Amino acid sequence: MIERDLMILTALMFIAISMLVYVGEVRYDAYLAVTILIYFIYTSVNYSFRSRVNLKVVDIAFIALFIGIVSYRVYEILR
Protein backbone atom coordinates (compact mmCIF):
# COMPACT_ATOMS: atom_id res chain seq x y z
CA MET A 1 0.00 0.00 0.00
CA ILE A 2 1.16 3.54 -0.65
CA GLU A 3 0.33 4.66 2.91
CA ARG A 4 3.61 3.13 4.03
CA ASP A 5 5.56 4.65 1.13
CA LEU A 6 4.13 8.12 1.72
CA MET A 7 4.80 7.88 5.45
CA ILE A 8 8.44 6.90 4.88
CA LEU A 9 8.86 9.71 2.33
CA THR A 10 7.30 12.19 4.78
CA ALA A 11 9.54 10.96 7.61
CA LEU A 12 12.68 11.28 5.46
CA MET A 13 11.73 14.79 4.39
CA PHE A 14 10.85 15.76 7.95
CA ILE A 15 14.26 14.58 9.20
CA ALA A 16 16.08 16.50 6.45
CA ILE A 17 14.06 19.71 6.98
CA SER A 18 14.54 19.47 10.77
CA MET A 19 18.30 19.15 10.31
CA LEU A 20 18.40 22.17 8.01
CA VAL A 21 16.33 24.21 10.49
CA TYR A 22 18.61 22.99 13.31
CA VAL A 23 21.74 24.25 11.55
CA GLY A 24 19.98 27.58 10.89
CA GLU A 25 19.78 27.33 7.11
CA VAL A 26 17.76 30.23 5.64
CA ARG A 27 18.26 29.70 1.90
CA TYR A 28 14.90 28.44 0.66
CA ASP A 29 16.47 26.81 -2.41
CA ALA A 30 18.52 24.53 -0.12
CA TYR A 31 15.29 23.16 1.41
CA LEU A 32 13.75 22.63 -2.00
CA ALA A 33 16.86 20.98 -3.43
CA VAL A 34 17.15 18.55 -0.50
CA THR A 35 13.43 17.73 -0.67
CA ILE A 36 13.66 17.04 -4.41
CA LEU A 37 16.75 14.88 -3.95
CA ILE A 38 15.05 12.81 -1.24
CA TYR A 39 12.00 12.40 -3.47
CA PHE A 40 14.06 11.08 -6.40
CA ILE A 41 16.27 8.83 -4.27
CA TYR A 42 13.32 7.30 -2.39
CA THR A 43 11.12 6.76 -5.45
CA SER A 44 14.05 5.22 -7.33
CA VAL A 45 14.92 2.83 -4.51
CA ASN A 46 11.30 1.89 -3.75
CA TYR A 47 10.00 1.28 -7.26
CA SER A 48 6.75 -0.37 -6.08
CA PHE A 49 5.56 3.13 -5.19
CA ARG A 50 5.95 4.22 -8.80
CA SER A 51 4.08 1.15 -10.06
CA ARG A 52 0.97 2.31 -8.20
CA VAL A 53 1.03 6.01 -9.00
CA ASN A 54 1.95 8.07 -12.05
CA LEU A 55 4.50 10.68 -10.97
CA LYS A 56 5.59 11.84 -14.44
CA VAL A 57 4.25 15.38 -13.95
CA VAL A 58 5.97 15.71 -10.57
CA ASP A 59 9.22 14.33 -12.02
CA ILE A 60 9.28 16.89 -14.81
CA ALA A 61 8.39 19.77 -12.46
CA PHE A 62 10.99 18.74 -9.86
CA ILE A 63 13.76 18.19 -12.43
CA ALA A 64 13.06 21.63 -13.95
CA LEU A 65 13.06 23.19 -10.49
CA PHE A 66 16.26 21.42 -9.48
CA ILE A 67 18.03 22.46 -12.70
CA GLY A 68 16.84 26.02 -12.04
CA ILE A 69 18.19 26.00 -8.46
CA VAL A 70 21.56 24.53 -9.45
CA SER A 71 21.90 26.89 -12.45
CA TYR A 72 21.11 29.88 -10.26
CA ARG A 73 23.77 28.83 -7.70
CA VAL A 74 26.40 28.24 -10.41
CA TYR A 75 25.54 31.63 -11.90
CA GLU A 76 25.92 33.27 -8.45
CA ILE A 77 29.38 31.70 -8.02
CA LEU A 78 30.58 32.62 -11.51
CA ARG A 79 29.30 36.21 -11.34
Next chain:
Amino acid sequence: MDLRYVVAGTIITSTSAIFVIYSLVSNAGLVLGPSLAVLALGVVVLVSGVTFNEPNVELLKLYVNDLSRTISKVLEDSGLLNAYRLRVCLSDLRVVLSLKPVKCSDITLGFGLASDSPYVALPVDLGKVGITEVVGDDLSGFLSEVLSRRFKVCRYVRILSSSDEYVVELNTINQTIYDFIKIPLSYVKILTLFLIAKFLGRDVELVNEELVGSNYVVKVRVV
Protein backbone atom coordinates in the same frame (compact mmCIF):
# COMPACT_ATOMS: atom_id res chain seq x y z
CA MET B 1 -7.90 7.88 -7.74
CA ASP B 2 -7.88 7.60 -3.97
CA LEU B 3 -9.85 10.36 -2.31
CA ARG B 4 -8.00 10.06 1.02
CA TYR B 5 -4.67 11.06 -0.49
CA VAL B 6 -6.30 13.78 -2.58
CA VAL B 7 -7.81 15.32 0.56
CA ALA B 8 -4.55 14.95 2.52
CA GLY B 9 -2.52 16.39 -0.37
CA THR B 10 -4.91 19.33 -0.80
CA ILE B 11 -4.75 20.16 2.92
CA ILE B 12 -0.93 19.93 3.04
CA THR B 13 -0.54 21.96 -0.17
CA SER B 14 -2.99 24.71 0.81
CA THR B 15 -1.61 25.02 4.37
CA SER B 16 1.99 25.25 3.19
CA ALA B 17 0.97 27.72 0.44
CA ILE B 18 -0.48 29.99 3.16
CA PHE B 19 2.83 29.78 5.05
CA VAL B 20 4.78 30.57 1.84
CA ILE B 21 2.63 33.68 1.26
CA TYR B 22 2.98 34.67 4.92
CA SER B 23 6.79 34.30 4.82
CA LEU B 24 7.00 36.33 1.59
CA VAL B 25 4.77 39.10 2.97
CA SER B 26 6.43 39.31 6.39
CA ASN B 27 9.93 38.60 4.98
CA ALA B 28 10.40 35.61 7.33
CA GLY B 29 13.25 33.78 5.59
CA LEU B 30 13.40 30.84 7.99
CA VAL B 31 9.74 29.95 7.36
CA LEU B 32 9.95 30.11 3.55
CA GLY B 33 12.33 27.16 3.08
CA PRO B 34 10.45 24.59 5.22
CA SER B 35 7.12 25.83 3.80
CA LEU B 36 8.32 25.24 0.23
CA ALA B 37 9.63 21.79 1.19
CA VAL B 38 6.25 20.88 2.72
CA LEU B 39 4.52 22.31 -0.37
CA ALA B 40 6.60 19.94 -2.51
CA LEU B 41 5.58 17.03 -0.27
CA GLY B 42 1.92 18.10 -0.53
CA VAL B 43 2.16 18.08 -4.32
CA VAL B 44 3.60 14.54 -4.24
CA VAL B 45 0.75 13.33 -1.98
CA LEU B 46 -1.85 15.10 -4.12
CA VAL B 47 -0.55 13.67 -7.41
CA SER B 48 -0.26 10.21 -5.78
CA GLY B 49 -3.92 10.45 -4.77
CA VAL B 50 -5.10 11.61 -8.19
CA THR B 51 -3.13 9.02 -10.18
CA PHE B 52 -3.37 6.10 -7.73
CA ASN B 53 -4.21 2.78 -9.35
CA GLU B 54 -3.78 -0.71 -7.96
CA PRO B 55 -1.23 -2.57 -10.12
CA ASN B 56 -2.52 -5.36 -12.39
CA VAL B 57 -6.17 -4.31 -11.95
CA GLU B 58 -6.63 -3.77 -15.69
CA LEU B 59 -5.04 -7.16 -16.44
CA LEU B 60 -7.27 -8.90 -13.89
CA LYS B 61 -10.35 -7.15 -15.33
CA LEU B 62 -9.45 -8.48 -18.76
CA TYR B 63 -8.94 -11.96 -17.34
CA VAL B 64 -12.29 -11.96 -15.50
CA ASN B 65 -14.08 -10.74 -18.63
CA ASP B 66 -12.59 -13.44 -20.84
CA LEU B 67 -13.14 -16.14 -18.24
CA SER B 68 -16.76 -15.12 -17.64
CA ARG B 69 -17.47 -15.31 -21.39
CA THR B 70 -16.12 -18.87 -21.46
CA ILE B 71 -18.05 -19.89 -18.33
CA SER B 72 -21.25 -18.28 -19.67
CA LYS B 73 -20.94 -20.33 -22.85
CA VAL B 74 -20.47 -23.56 -20.89
CA LEU B 75 -23.39 -22.70 -18.58
CA GLU B 76 -25.55 -21.91 -21.59
CA ASP B 77 -24.73 -25.25 -23.22
CA SER B 78 -25.47 -27.06 -19.94
CA GLY B 79 -28.80 -25.24 -19.53
CA LEU B 80 -27.59 -23.70 -16.26
CA LEU B 81 -27.42 -20.08 -17.35
CA ASN B 82 -30.83 -18.84 -16.23
CA ALA B 83 -32.52 -21.44 -14.04
CA TYR B 84 -30.11 -22.71 -11.46
CA ARG B 85 -29.59 -23.34 -7.76
CA LEU B 86 -26.46 -22.09 -6.07
CA ARG B 87 -25.47 -23.96 -2.94
CA VAL B 88 -22.52 -23.86 -0.59
CA CYS B 89 -21.14 -27.20 0.55
CA LEU B 90 -19.27 -26.02 3.61
CA SER B 91 -17.62 -29.29 4.60
CA ASP B 92 -16.13 -29.76 1.11
CA LEU B 93 -15.30 -26.04 0.65
CA ARG B 94 -17.28 -25.96 -2.59
CA VAL B 95 -19.95 -23.89 -4.26
CA VAL B 96 -22.29 -25.87 -6.50
CA LEU B 97 -24.41 -24.54 -9.32
CA SER B 98 -27.05 -27.03 -10.46
CA LEU B 99 -30.49 -27.32 -12.08
CA LYS B 100 -31.99 -29.42 -9.28
CA PRO B 101 -31.04 -29.89 -5.61
CA VAL B 102 -28.02 -32.19 -5.39
CA LYS B 103 -26.28 -33.82 -2.44
CA CYS B 104 -22.88 -32.42 -1.55
CA SER B 105 -21.53 -35.94 -1.24
CA ASP B 106 -22.34 -36.62 -4.92
CA ILE B 107 -20.34 -33.65 -6.11
CA THR B 108 -16.82 -33.54 -7.46
CA LEU B 109 -14.99 -30.41 -8.56
CA GLY B 110 -15.69 -29.09 -12.08
CA PHE B 111 -18.56 -29.98 -14.41
CA GLY B 112 -20.58 -33.13 -13.87
CA LEU B 113 -23.94 -34.84 -13.57
CA ALA B 114 -25.64 -35.75 -10.28
CA SER B 115 -29.26 -36.82 -9.69
CA ASP B 116 -29.90 -36.32 -13.44
CA SER B 117 -28.88 -32.70 -13.14
CA PRO B 118 -25.85 -31.01 -14.65
CA TYR B 119 -23.77 -29.08 -12.15
CA VAL B 120 -20.69 -26.92 -11.82
CA ALA B 121 -18.69 -27.15 -8.58
CA LEU B 122 -16.07 -24.55 -7.73
CA PRO B 123 -13.56 -24.67 -4.88
CA VAL B 124 -13.68 -21.86 -2.29
CA ASP B 125 -10.79 -21.96 0.12
CA LEU B 126 -10.39 -18.72 2.02
CA GLY B 127 -7.68 -20.28 4.17
CA LYS B 128 -5.25 -19.36 1.39
CA VAL B 129 -5.90 -15.65 2.08
CA GLY B 130 -5.78 -16.09 5.85
CA ILE B 131 -9.50 -16.35 6.62
CA THR B 132 -9.58 -19.55 8.60
CA GLU B 133 -12.06 -18.79 11.37
CA VAL B 134 -15.10 -16.66 12.12
CA VAL B 135 -14.34 -13.26 13.62
CA GLY B 136 -16.88 -11.39 15.78
CA ASP B 137 -20.17 -12.30 17.40
CA ASP B 138 -22.65 -11.28 14.74
CA LEU B 139 -23.03 -11.99 11.03
CA SER B 140 -22.96 -8.35 9.88
CA GLY B 141 -19.73 -7.76 11.83
CA PHE B 142 -18.08 -10.80 10.28
CA LEU B 143 -19.22 -9.93 6.74
CA SER B 144 -18.16 -6.29 7.21
CA GLU B 145 -14.75 -7.37 8.46
CA VAL B 146 -14.08 -9.58 5.44
CA LEU B 147 -16.04 -7.98 2.59
CA SER B 148 -15.71 -4.33 3.56
CA ARG B 149 -12.48 -3.92 5.50
CA ARG B 150 -10.42 -6.78 4.10
CA PHE B 151 -11.47 -7.07 0.44
CA LYS B 152 -12.95 -3.55 -0.01
CA VAL B 153 -15.93 -5.03 -1.87
CA CYS B 154 -18.41 -2.55 -0.40
CA ARG B 155 -18.66 0.29 2.12
CA TYR B 156 -20.51 -1.74 4.78
CA VAL B 157 -22.79 -4.76 5.19
CA ARG B 158 -26.30 -4.79 6.66
CA ILE B 159 -28.46 -7.72 7.62
CA LEU B 160 -32.01 -6.80 6.56
CA SER B 161 -33.61 -10.01 7.80
CA SER B 162 -32.41 -13.05 9.68
CA SER B 163 -35.58 -15.05 10.38
CA ASP B 164 -36.22 -17.96 8.01
CA GLU B 165 -34.09 -16.56 5.25
CA TYR B 166 -31.12 -14.22 5.59
CA VAL B 167 -31.28 -11.02 3.55
CA VAL B 168 -27.89 -9.36 3.33
CA GLU B 169 -27.20 -5.97 1.77
CA LEU B 170 -23.73 -5.03 0.55
CA ASN B 171 -23.93 -1.25 0.64
CA THR B 172 -22.18 0.85 -2.03
CA ILE B 173 -20.32 -1.71 -4.07
CA ASN B 174 -16.78 -0.77 -5.11
CA GLN B 175 -16.88 0.82 -8.58
CA THR B 176 -14.09 -1.41 -9.91
CA ILE B 177 -15.98 -4.66 -9.29
CA TYR B 178 -19.54 -3.35 -9.83
CA ASP B 179 -19.77 -4.70 -13.39
CA PHE B 180 -18.47 -8.10 -12.32
CA ILE B 181 -21.46 -8.65 -10.05
CA LYS B 182 -23.65 -9.00 -13.12
CA ILE B 183 -21.70 -11.92 -14.59
CA PRO B 184 -23.21 -15.43 -14.12
CA LEU B 185 -20.76 -16.76 -11.55
CA SER B 186 -19.78 -13.56 -9.79
CA TYR B 187 -17.14 -14.16 -7.16
CA VAL B 188 -18.76 -11.55 -4.90
CA LYS B 189 -21.90 -13.73 -4.82
CA ILE B 190 -19.88 -16.88 -4.18
CA LEU B 191 -17.83 -15.19 -1.46
CA THR B 192 -20.88 -13.70 0.29
CA LEU B 193 -22.69 -17.04 0.33
CA PHE B 194 -19.61 -18.87 1.52
CA LEU B 195 -19.00 -16.41 4.35
CA ILE B 196 -22.62 -16.67 5.52
CA ALA B 197 -22.33 -20.46 5.47
CA LYS B 198 -19.04 -20.29 7.35
CA PHE B 199 -20.50 -18.03 10.04
CA LEU B 200 -23.62 -20.18 10.48
CA GLY B 201 -21.66 -23.42 10.21
CA ARG B 202 -24.33 -24.76 7.85
CA ASP B 203 -24.78 -25.23 4.11
CA VAL B 204 -26.73 -22.39 2.50
CA GLU B 205 -28.53 -21.86 -0.79
CA LEU B 206 -29.12 -18.71 -2.80
CA VAL B 207 -32.79 -17.74 -3.00
CA ASN B 208 -32.60 -14.39 -4.74
CA GLU B 209 -30.17 -11.62 -5.64
CA GLU B 210 -30.64 -8.10 -6.97
CA LEU B 211 -28.76 -4.90 -7.58
CA VAL B 212 -30.55 -1.91 -6.06
CA GLY B 213 -28.67 1.16 -7.24
CA SER B 214 -25.14 0.66 -6.03
CA ASN B 215 -26.22 -1.86 -3.38
CA TYR B 216 -26.21 -5.61 -3.83
CA VAL B 217 -28.87 -7.58 -1.94
CA VAL B 218 -28.77 -11.37 -1.56
CA LYS B 219 -31.34 -13.62 0.04
CA VAL B 220 -30.10 -17.00 1.29
CA ARG B 221 -31.69 -19.99 2.95
CA VAL B 222 -30.07 -22.41 5.37
CA VAL B 223 -30.22 -25.91 3.93
